Amino acid sequence: MKAYLYVLNTLSDWEIGFITAELNSGRYLDKTKTVSLIKIGNTTDPIKTMGGLSIVPEECVDNIKFSEGDILILPGANTWMDKDNQRIIDIVSEIINKKVIVAAICGGTIALAKNGLLNDRKHTSNDLGYLKITCPEYTGESYYLNQPAVTDNNLITATGIAPLEFSYEIFKKTKVMKAETLEAWYQLYKTKEAKYFYNLMESLNQ
Numbered sequence: 001m002k003a004y005l006y007v008l009n010t011l012s013d014w015e016i017g018f019i020t021a022e023l024n025s026g027r028y029l030d031k032t033k034t035v036s037l038i039k040i041g042n043t044t045d046p047i048k049t050m051g052g053l054s055i056v057p058e059e060c061v062d063n064i065k066f067s068e069g070d071i072l073i074l075p076g077a078n079t080w081m082d083k084d085n086q087r088i089i090d091i092v093s094e095i096i097n098k099k100v101i102v103a104a105i106c107g108g109t110i111a112l113a114k115n116g117l118l119n120d121r122k123h124t125s126n127d128l129g130y131l132k133i134t135c136p137e138y139t140g141e142s143y144y145l146n147q148p149a150v151t152d153n154n155l156i157t158a159t160g161i162a163p164l165e166f167s168y169e170i171f172k173k174t175k176v177m178k179a180e181t182l183e184a185w186y187q188l189y190k191t192k193e194a195k196y197f198y199n200l201m202e203s204l205n206q
Contacts, residue, residue: 001174002036002070006061006088012076013051015105015160018167018189019073022176028185028204029176040064042084050078061088068099071174076106076160081114089115099154103170106160113138122152126159164189178203 003023005016022028023037041047041057048054066072072092079085089111096102096117104112109125112118118125119140125131128144143152148162149169156173158166168186171177177185181203188196 001033001176002038002067003073003174004064004066004070005037005039005073006075007039007041007047007055007057008075008077008079008082008085009047010078011047011049011055012106012160013049013053015163015166016073016075018163019170022167022171022185028181028200030178030181033176035174035176042087061091064091066091066095066098066100069101071101071103071170073170074102074104074108074111076108078107080107080111085111089117092117096155101154101156101170101173103156103158103166103173105158105163105166109157110134112157113140118143118157121155122150123155123157124148124150124159125157178206180206 020037023035029035038059039055039057040059040061042061044057044060046054046056092102092112106126109123113125113131113135114137116137118138120143122143122145123140124145124147128141131138149156149158149165151169151173156169171182181200184196184199184203188200
């Protein structure tokens, strides 16, 4: 599986931390799975995150050939409305019905809504009222769920204050962790209870 992380200026560092750490390190992943984490951008010029970190894309979006089972991750950022980001949204329109997983959080969901891609799919975002005000093209109110993260077929959406739930839904959908590992991992970070660390360690030996 290839996990493509779209990077853009002002990227919200905290929204992807769990995802990049686990996919890059592989420490809790199912050892039968092969996962490549690839940073992509409109160009291969460095971007600067909201936290001031520089990230260099490894590949330009126009050179990517998405395949069934791949995942495209769209993090939040304050620059989603810049015209430079329209290309990746056009690509989403092409691949979302081709069994490529699309996962968007915070500003990424706003960009999808603005382009009519949430009108007939269950989803969430930062706030329904905000979607309706900022996205005239959005008519998906009846599909909106007031939840931290929502998965509908191959679309995953999340509010910007739910990076843990966003990551959980991604790991669950892609099956990169064994089920018992994923549940222990999630409960550890959710509850902060030490027992789940031991459950997590035990799951890796099963």
